[in-house]
Amino acid sequence: xxxxxxxxxxxxxxxxxxxxxxxxxxxxxxxxxxxxxxxxxxxxxxxxxxxxxxxxxxxxxxxxxxxxxxxxxxxxxxxxxxxxxxxxxxxxxxxxxx
Amino acid sequence: xxxxxxxxxxxxxxxxxxxxxxxxxxxxxxxxxxxxxxxxxxxxxxxxxxxxxxxxxxxxxxxxxxxxxxxxxxxxxxxxxxxxxxxxxxxxxxxxxxxxxxxxxxxxxxxxxxxxxxxxxxxxxxxxxxxxxxxxxxxxxxxxxxxxxxxxxxxxxxxxxxxxxxxxxxxxxxxxxxxxxxxxxxxxxxxxxxxxxxxxxxxxxxxxxxxxxxxxxxxxxxxxxxxxxxxxxxxxxxxxxxxxxxxxxxxxxxxxxxxxxxxxxxxxxxxxxxxxxxxxxxxxxxxxxxxxxxxxxxxxxxxxxxxxxxxxxxxxxxxxxxxxx
Numbered sequence: 001x002x003x004x005x006x007x008x009x010x011x012x013x014x015x016x017x018x019x020x021x022x023x024x025x026x027x028x029x030x031x032x033x034x035x036x037x038x039x040x041x042x043x044x045x046x047x048x049x050x051x052x053x054x055x056x057x058x059x060x061x062x063x064x065x066x067x068x069x070x071x072x073x074x075x076x077x078x079x080x081x082x083x084x085x086x087x088x089x090x091x092x093x094x095x096x097x098x
Numbered sequence: 099x100x101x102x103x104x105x106x107x108x109x110x111x112x113x114x115x116x117x118x119x120x121x122x123x124x125x126x127x128x129x130x131x132x133x134x135x136x137x138x139x140x141x142x143x144x145x146x147x148x149x150x151x152x153x154x155x156x157x158x159x160x161x162x163x164x165x166x167x168x169x170x171x172x173x174x175x176x177x178x179x180x181x182x183x184x185x186x187x188x189x190x191x192x193x194x195x196x197x198x199x200x201x202x203x204x205x206x207x208x209x210x211x212x213x214x215x216x217x218x219x220x221x222x223x224x225x226x227x228x229x230x231x232x233x234x235x236x237x238x239x240x241x242x243x244x245x246x247x248x249x250x251x252x253x254x255x256x257x258x259x260x261x262x263x264x265x266x267x268x269x270x271x272x273x274x275x276x277x278x279x280x281x282x283x284x285x286x287x288x289x290x291x292x293x294x295x296x297x298x299x300x301x302x303x304x305x306x307x308x309x310x311x312x313x314x315x316x317x318x319x320x321x322x323x324x325x326x327x328x329x330x331x332x333x334x335x336x337x338x339x340x341x342x343x344x345x346x347x348x349x350x351x352x353x354x355x356x357x358x359x360x361x362x363x364x365x366x367x368x369x370x371x372x373x374x375x376x377x378x379x380x381x382x383x384x385x386x387x388x389x390x391x392x393x394x395x396x397x398x399x400x401x402x403x404x405x406x407x408x409x410x411x412x413x414x415x416x417x418x419x420x421x422x423x
Contacts, residue, residue, distance in 0.1 A: 003281065004281065005257050005281045005282070005283050006280055006281060006282045006283065006296050006299065007282075007283045007285075008282065008283070008294035008295050008296040008297075008314065009294065009295045009297070010285055010288065010292060010293075010294055011292070011293040011294065011295060011313075012289075012292070021311075024237060024239075024240045024310065024311070025240045025242075025295075025311065025313055027239065027240070056293065059293055059313070060291065060293060060315075063242075064133050067131070067133055068131070068133060068134075071127050071131055071144075071148075072124065072127050072128055072131060073124065082134070086133070086134065094327050
């Protein structure tokens with residue numbers, strides 16, 4: 001092992017990912033990302049697909065959809081619904097704590 | 099090594115049809131899927147179900163598993179009988195488990211029966227496919243790993259040593275697990291579930307391209323006192339009835355160190371105090387919410403009983419004043 005301390009990029013709302021970075025990290029083709037954008041699951045900035053930029057938190061969403069698809073056989077529209085419900089669940093749970 | 103009862107894990111009879119197997123898997127997967135379930139054991143249970151499904155959905159694997167006999171009990175010490183799998187050829191190519199790269203997470207029992215490479219992970223194949231498509235050098239594959247950190251790490255920042263296991267394919271096509279250790283800076287202000295990208299720390303390219311990246315997902319270890327919600331923290335503070343009533347200053351732990359907290363007089367159980375900016379540091383730092391929980395002294399001795407009797411006699415207090423009884 002090396003003794004170098006690795007400093008990574010924190011993928012938060014401010015950091016930006018390109019389409020190809022997102023594709024690589026999710027091990028998918030661009031077409032799949034396009035479907036997610038069309039379904040409103042991801043909201044990139046920029047007009048043309050090649051110039052899309054995604055917030056760092058998009059990666060988590062995209063990977064969740066990927067897992068739901070693979071493990072539960074859910075289609076993209078269903079995964080979008082599941083994501084919305086999960087978000088709602090989280091905010092309700094947070095309200096319970098508050 | 100423990101024997102695994104895959105039928106029991108999936109709540110199936112031994113004569114279940116392949117349709118039943120798939121149905122049972124979908125049902126259990128929805129219940130325990132780590133993205134969906136809040137069950138603390140969800141990930142573990144999901145892995146078990148997934149492992150059971152990898153075997154039972156595959157006619158060849160199921161047949162050879164059944165061949166072990168019905169006399170085994172879950173958890174019983176198990177060694178595969180010599181030559182047990184002779185004559186079976188696994189066509190494999192099942193899809194991987196929860197996170198793709200964690201084919202290493204199947205049980206020893208599974209590995210001893212079906213080997214490490216029977217979960218469908220085949221990096222060579224993937225790279226081959228990529229090469230065919232593009233015709234020029236491609237970047238190595240990106241990898242993902244989960245890292246457990248302490249809540250305090252998000253406050254002060256830290257350097258964590260992480261050990262990773264990733265499958266490596268040698269020149270003869272055999273797959274083995276390679277261990278490596280990395281030192282990674284955990285920056286101040288990270289949240290639960292935060293992702294960090296380490297460029298070039300993923301899989302090397304097999305075609306002369308650049309290395310893949312390594313994505314880390316940070317997960318907080320369960321803390322004795324605090325739970326995190328984004329950058330906010332919640333803390334349930336036990337107080338004595340007289341503290342809630344009289345409102346003294348008391349010392350409380352916070353991840354940033356001990357502080358003195360003024361309890362508002364006449365506080366009720368469940369009241370929340372917001373300590374602005376005392377949550378996880380960030381550009382917009384989180385808040386620390388202190389939830390008061392009044393603990394009653396037990397009336398298990400004469401002195402305590404006398405105190406309670408005195409209160410009953412001298413305080414005009416009826417908690418059921420609004421009820422018609």
